[in-house]
Amino acid sequence: MSSNSLPGGTWPLGDLTVTRFGYGAMQLAGPWVMGPPADPVGAVAVLREAVEQGITHIDTSEAYGPHVTNRLIREALHPYPESLHIVTKVGANRDQQGGWPTARDPQSLRRQVHENLETLGLDVLDLVNLRLGNAEGPVPGSLAEALETLVDLQKQGLIRHLGVSNATAEQVTEAQAIAPIACVQNMYNLAHRHDDDLIDTLAHQGIAYVPFFPLGGFSPLQSSVLSDVAIRRETTPMSIALAWLLHRSPNILLIPGTSSTTHLRENIAGAGLPLSADDLAALDKIGH
Secondary structure: OOHHHOOOOEEEEOOEEEEOEOEEOHHHOOHHHEOOOOOHHHHHHHHHHHHHOOOOEEEOOOOOEOOHHHHHHHHHHOOOOOOOEEEEEEOEOOOOOOOOOEOOOHHHHHHHHHHHHHHHOOOOEEEEEEEOOEOOEOOOOOOHHHHHHHHHHHHOOOEEEEEEEOOOHHHHHHHHHHOOOOEEEEEOEOOEOOOHHHHHHHHHHOOEEEEEOOOOOOOHHHHHHHHHHHHHOOOOHHHHHHHHHHHHOOOEOEOOOOOOHHHHHHHHHHHOOOOOHHHHHHHHOOOO
């Protein structure tokens, strides 16, 4: 499959072009995103299948495992096709309890960037997202020192493009005053539409918005509405949720994760499902 046949077409990340349907590697690590996968051979297979399906955008982080998903990506795909762009995140470590303690001081950020370069086998990272907030979500506050550290590494030629993750709208504005931002990666889905205005603003600016947790945090009633639409269309709730995200705005890029090649193909097919006016009207009630 070529990238042109993936649902949603393509969108720019700075001067890079990626498929709007991408792949998130977080689920390739072990339980709670810690340790190795139960099926390392299957993990390599799903990464190779993603590229064979035409996906040109893979999302990862050195904190996944830690170190696990980056090394799997390198094992499966290095040397990388010219069309493939790997996006990573910095700003958090992992502790022995599986927590995500923040690590946004300059020394920690420099270390994380160099670790990503080493484990992925790259001389330059296509795009680095600065992870803000904490496991509960965005936290207001200045990102200047952290982002300026990444800008310095960008000037050294180690990073092509910068983004922010888990950020408030105010932090996005602050980031844009410091450096060009190629994408924003936040939690967003049918049930959690707090970033609607931000998405529209970024779309006008030609900046990508990358939602995570496409099925996270739904109430039973909201899940019931989603399931009803899925049953009517003879598909799964995940397929409807992904298709709705692609329909929501042209700058939304999907990075659903899976450790199964079959599930990957199902996600691609589901995201390409056309939604009717009746479908959209029913789904729109979920987030309002």
